[in-house]
Amino acid sequence: MKRRIPSTAALVAFDASARHESFTRAAEELALTQSAVCRQVAGLEGMLGVKLFRRTRRGVKLTDEGRSYAGRIGERLDALERDTLELMAGASGLPVIDLAVVPTFGTRWLLPRLPQFMPGAVQINLHTRTRPFLFDDTHFDAAIYAGDGHWPGCITRKVLAERLIAVCSPALLFPQDTPITLDRLSHLPLLQQTTRPHAWRRWFEAAGLACEGDLRGPRYEQFSMSVQAAVLGLGVALVPDFLVADELAQGRLCQAVPQAHDSDRAYYFVVPEGREHEPLLVRFGRWLADSAADPTL
Numbered sequence: 563m564k565r566r567i568p569s570t571a572a573l574v575a576f577d578a579s580a581r582h583e584s585f586t587r588a589a590e591e592l593a594l595t596q597s598a599v600c601r602q603v604a605g606l607e608g609m610l611g612v613k614l615f616r617r618t619r620r621g622v623k624l625t626d627e628g629r630s631y632a633g634r635i636g637e638r639l640d641a642l643e644r645d646t647l648e649l650m651a652g653a654s655g656l657p658v659i660d661l662a663v664v665p666t667f668g669t670r671w672l673l674p675r676l677p678q679f680m681p682g683a684v685q686i687n688l689h690t691r692t693r694p695f696l697f698d699d700t701h702f703d704a705a706i707y708a709g710d711g712h713w714p715g716c717i718t719r720k721v722l723a724e725r726l727i728a729v730c731s732p733a734l735l736f737p738q739d740t741p742i743t744l745d746r747l748s749h750l751p752l753l754q755q756t757t758r759p760h761a762w763r764r765w766f767e768a769a770g771l772a773c774e775g776d777l778r779g780p781r782y783e784q785f786s787m788s789v790q791a792a793v794l795g796l797g798v799a800l801v802p803d804f805l806v807a808d809e810l811a812q813g814r815l816c817q818a819v820p821q822a823h824d825s826d827r828a829y830y831f832v833v834p835e836g837r838e839h840e841p842l843l844v845r846f847g848r849w850l851a852d853s854a855a856d857p858t859l
Contacts, residue, residue, distance in 0.1 A: 568606050575602035576614065577639055580632035584621055644701065657684050657842055662691040662705040666785035667829060670805045671722070672706070679849050684842065692757055692783070697834040704843055705832040706850070713830075717838040719847050722854040724802045724825035726765065728818040729810070731795040741820050744771050750818070751797030752779040753788045761800050768823045789815075829854075 578588035579599060589596040607614050614628035624632060663672060668688055676686060689702065694713055697705075711718045728747060735742060744766070752762050752775065762776040782788045785801050792799035793814050803822065809815040831847045838844070 568609055569602075572602045572606040572609075573635055573639060575599045576606050577632065577636055579603055579615070579622070580624055580628065581636070583623060658687060658703075659684065659842060659846060660687045660689065660701055660703045662689050662695070662700070662702045662707075664692055664706065664708055664829075665690040666789075666805055667706060667708065669786065675853050678853070679846065686846075703833075703837070704846070706829060707832060708827045708829050710827065711830050713832050715835055716832045717835060718830040718832050719851065720828050721831050721850045722804070722829040724827050724829065725804075725822055726761070726800055726825050727803045727806075727822045728765070728798050728800050729789075729806050729815045730792050730798040730818045732813065732816045733795050734798070735816065735818065741816075742818060744769050744819055744821065747798060747819050748773040748775065752776065753791050753797040753799045754779045754781040755785065755788060755800070756781045756783050764826070765800055765823060769821055 575588060575592065575594070575598075578591050579585055582588050582591070585596050585599045585603070588594075589599045592599065603614065610631075612627050612631075613625050614631065615622040616625055668690065672688075679686070691705065691707070694707060694709070695705075697716070706721065707713070708724065711720060730750070734750065748766065748771065754777070755761055759777070762773070766773040766776055779797055780791065782791060785799075785805055788799040789801060789806055789809065791797060792801075793809060798818050802825070806815055810817065831850050833840075833843050833847070
């Protein structure tokens, strides 16, 4: 039976027009004329028998049906593009691991070590994810995440424990580079992590100190943002020690207080159940653990 599927050209034109809600900007993105984009969208509406856009004096707006269709079509075009790129990359014949990883861990810890893992013999694609997800809804082979080791439907293996320290620019302290008391620390701007909203509270509680302002301060999505904000003197960041080794060695950051506390989280290598015995994933998991255990790396 013949499939009732619009042409790829029509879907791409609609996707761009929906994202911009503008035929002109869609045409610029696709290197087409505006009339060509309009024809593609009009042809799609004709085939579907549904109005996807409302024409207004100020341009075009998605209809409710158009907005719903745009969301689904965008996901499928992304998947099609990803599958195409993966096929092209696979032409090299190298085995591939598609790995989801928390962003700062990936850039600060994993990437510098990756050249040591089977160089030239395997291709590792990194994709950032900050929270657990359903593997069945993705194309990922494995993941590295920070948590308690519990991930339903998966096998987890601890890679690296997390030790939290408070760091800031030397300019924020007086005298410079001199650790201060916890009480004084509580009165400095505290940089907050949106993925860990109560991190500072737990830090102070572990030190036996109550801090009324432990939830106040600028909020950042990633540790890398908090680290950069601390370097710029915007406040004190509470971060894993291994993420700021370079900044501490270079003097761009200093440890604000001598206290350090073990986090209730660690970094885990996660593989979906049923794939934990695949040789390449087993080898990668062992390499991760060995790398974390080697202080010279």
